[in-house]
Amino acid sequence: MRYLRWRFRHHVNGREVTGEAPWLIVGLGNPGPQYAGNRHNVGAMVIDRMARDAGTSLRAHKAGALAASIRLAGQPVVIATPTSYMNESGGPVAGLMRFFKAPLERLIVVHDELDIEFATLRLKRSGGEGGHNGLKSISKSVGSKDYLRVRVGIGRPPGRMDPAAYVLKNFTATERAELEFLVPEAAEAAELLTVKPLNDVQNVVHAR
Template sequence: MLPWLVVGLGNPGPTYAGHRHNVGFGVVEELASRTGARFSSARPIKAEVAESRLGPPGTADAPRLLLSKSRTYMNETGGPVSGLLRYHKITVDRLVVVHDELDIDPGQLRVKFGGGDNGHNGLRSIRASLGTGDYYRVRVGVGRPPGRQDPADYLLSNFAARDRESLAVEIVRAADAVESLVTAGLERTQSAFNS
C-alpha cells in the first residue's frame, strides 16, 4: 500500500524554530517522536524525511507515513513536495500539508480537503509545483497580529512565553488529527477536530 506524505510547513534552521510560521514542523516532529522515527536528509530533494507506521509495532497493514520538513524556505516548498511525491510514487490524494493559519484563532484547528492559498506562501508554492490545491490540509490557528503589526512580521516571530504551553497542546492535537485523517477519513476527523 502506498504511504501517505505528511508535510509540515516551516523555514529551516534554528533562527526560525520557534516562529508561528513553523507550527507545521512541530507537528511532523511530534508524529515522528511517537514512533521513534528519525529525520534524515533526502539530499537531491532538499527535504528531511522520517518514515513511520501508525498502529502497534509489527502490524503489517498499518498505514505508512512519510513525514517531511523542507530544507528550503517557505516560498520554495513546492519543489521538495513534488519531488517527494514523484520519487515515492505517491498520488496527490495521499498528501497532507500541516500549516499555520492566520484566519483561525489560536487554540483551534481545522482539517479540510482542497481550497485556496489564502496568501500563504508555502501553499502557493505547492500549488505552483503540483498544478492543484486538491490535497488535505491540517490548519493550525495562530490568529491575526495585534494592532497594525505586519502579518509577515507576526508569522516570523516567536510565540509569547504565555502561549507556549497551549501551543504544545495544539501540536499534539494537530498530530492526532493527522493520524485520524489517515485512519478514519476526512468526515470523522472534521467532526472530531474542527473547532
C-alpha cells in the first residue's frame, strides 16, 4: 500500500519552506502529581515513556501542553500531554494541531478505556467517545471524531463503584506490575500507526 505523505508550508525569514507534516500523538490525563498514578492518566504515562525512549523531555508549550518533537521511523512526530484537566483537553490539542500544522489524519490520541479489559489494547479511528470527557472535548474542539485512538483498557470498576471515582484512583500494586509491559506496548502501537495502515496495526496489536 502506498502511504499518503501530507505536506505543509511555513515561512522562515520571509521565505516559504515546505516539508512533511508531523504526526501528533497526544496522551490524556489530569495535570499534577496527585493524579499521576491514576487510571485516568495512563495515556499521559504512555507519552512519558515515549519521551524517555527518545531520550528527550516534554517542555511547556503555549498551546497549553507539555510537548516534544521527536523522529520515529525517520519522520517528524510531536508527542504531548495537555496541561488542562481531562474535560478541557480539546483546546490544547487543537492548538497543537494549528501550531505544528498537523492534519486530523495524523492525530493519534492515547487514552484509558473503561469498556476494555485491563491490560488490553484496542485501536480504532472515529466512532463514539464512550462517555470519555477527554475525547468529547477533543472531538468538539477539532470539529471531528475522525482521528486515531489507542485505547488502553483499564476495565470496569468493581461492584457498584462509581466509574468517575474509579478512574481517579491509582492503579493497584498488581496492576502497576502489569503496566511495565502495557505502557511500552501502547507506545509501540502508537508508533506503528505512524508507519502502517490502521488495519495492519490492528492485526498485530489485537492478536496479542
